[in-house]
Amino acid sequence: MTLTKAHIVEKLFAExxxxxxxxxxIVETLFEIVKQTLENGEDVLISGFGKFSVKEKNQRRGRNPQTGEPILLAPRRVVTFKCSGVLRDKINAGD
Known part of the structure; x- marks a missing residue:
């Protein structure tokens, strides 16, 4: 099952x-703060969970998969996530 914002709200309410x-x-405010921080190009570090970072992708050559025609992909910014060692250990403890 996928965890949604609605599930988070329900779990918080259940407490x-x-x-x-x-x-x-609270949930909306938290996500808005995270979005604004990433929009500004800053990292979001949540101890024990992980780090969200904005990376710059350079312009590159690609191709249209339908036609095979070469195209240039524009430079862009992408969000990456690297989980903390604590989270990684918890995920792998289920093995």
Whole structure:
């Protein structure tokens, strides 16, 4: 099952610390802060979870898969994620 924002809100609400509306606002605010930080080209480091970074991709040659025609792909920015050692260990502990 995929974890969605709605699932996160429900789990936060289930802890009985916040109302459902407050839980939704907290989750939305958190994701907005993360998005704004990444838009500014800054990294987001969450201890024990991982690091989100913005990387620059240079212009490169590619091809249209339907026609085989060569094309130039524009330079762009992409978000990468590297998980922390703690998270990696937890994921691999299930083996």
């Amino acid at each position: 009985n610390l916040f109302t459902k509306a407050e839980s939704a606002q």
